[in-house]
Amino acid sequence: MYTSISDGIEGAPDGGDARERAFDERLDRALKIEPPDWMPDAYRKTLTRQISQHAHSEIVGMLPEGNWITRAPSLQRKVILLAKVQDEAGHGLYLYGAAESLGTSRDELVLALLSGKAKYSSIFNYPTLTWADVGAIGWLVDGAAIINQIPITRCSYGPYARAMVRICKEESFHQRQGFDIMWTLAHGTAEQHAMAQDALDRWWWPSVMMFGPPDSESTHNVQSLRWKIKLFTNDELRTKFIDQTVPQAEQLGLAIPDPDLRWNDETKHYDIGPIDWDEFYRVIGGNGPCNKDRLQARVDAWEDGAWVREAAAEHARKHGSDAA
Amino acid sequence: MKKEWPQWEVFVRSEAGLAHKHVGSLHAADERMALENARDLYTRRNEGVSIWVVKSENVHATDPSETEAFFAPSEDKTYRHPTFYHVPEGVKHL
């Protein structure tokens, strides 16, 4: 009759067919699936992978921007960047919590990242060479993340959807502070303008690739759409990003690095030039400019923090309310 | 592998007079750290004036596979609702 919310994870007992039908019916009626509910193993596995990858991306995503905290051009820019990077840590933690509710422990999730088994968004394997890169990341990368994340607030898994509501509320500050940096640079000296253009030149295509392989090649699309853990296809989201970002670049007075980019009056969307998918797969495959550094930074943080985790656990054992 | 810090469920009172509401979970070694982590994680923008943390293992829930049976007793008692009753025309303040 009663279950503990932390141990509600179980395999499918007998009568799995009826449960599967009930599960499908919940999806059809747009009812949320909650952690103790029965769910197909493949749904649990796919979601665990998707949510934990998302969590890892938030955490690894702190590194390229964190690189500029000590060198932000003013105290105000510094506190803003600190707050932004702290938000990303929060996003990672909300998402780890949602992934854990599917029955995988936090340590298992983290160790899958550290061992290189789990993936994270390949955008964070690019370096932040100048201050303008911090602006480009907020504007483009957080802008792309928002487009990816807003539909997930309506996904079928309750804890994931709720985490995403919190995240989306915080993301628009991220995008605006990035755009604000780009605006300031684009309207500054010729040198600053060039710096903004250079950042756009380097971050544009990786941002366009953030939505993943084209629909014709994506293996996850169909099942994930059926399960409502993805609500739009990669290409639909990518188009939305391009359509909203191109006019912003024009307002900044910056040029999108794509000679084939033009408005298509028939489709009412922008047409773009070919995407270099070889680069995408090369970076995902571990051979981007910063893959090794990023992973090493996470391994170091984990190892350097080990004594803190142990000391706090020991302190709690001796002095906590549960202490014997 | 060393044992993980326990998991806690976090409840935040968003303003005086309102009930605490579940907002998510986190890990912490003890209750003090759980409260401080909850503040940093869930109230970075003035979202709360009070926080409760409860170890996840201490939260007990109804079993979803028995939802129907469990809540059945309240389903057919329409007479518990004011709309069950016919109010004769002209009668006021009822």
Ligand SMILES: [Fe+2]
């Ligand atoms: Fe984020």
Ligand SMILES: [Fe+2]
């Ligand atoms: Fe963000």
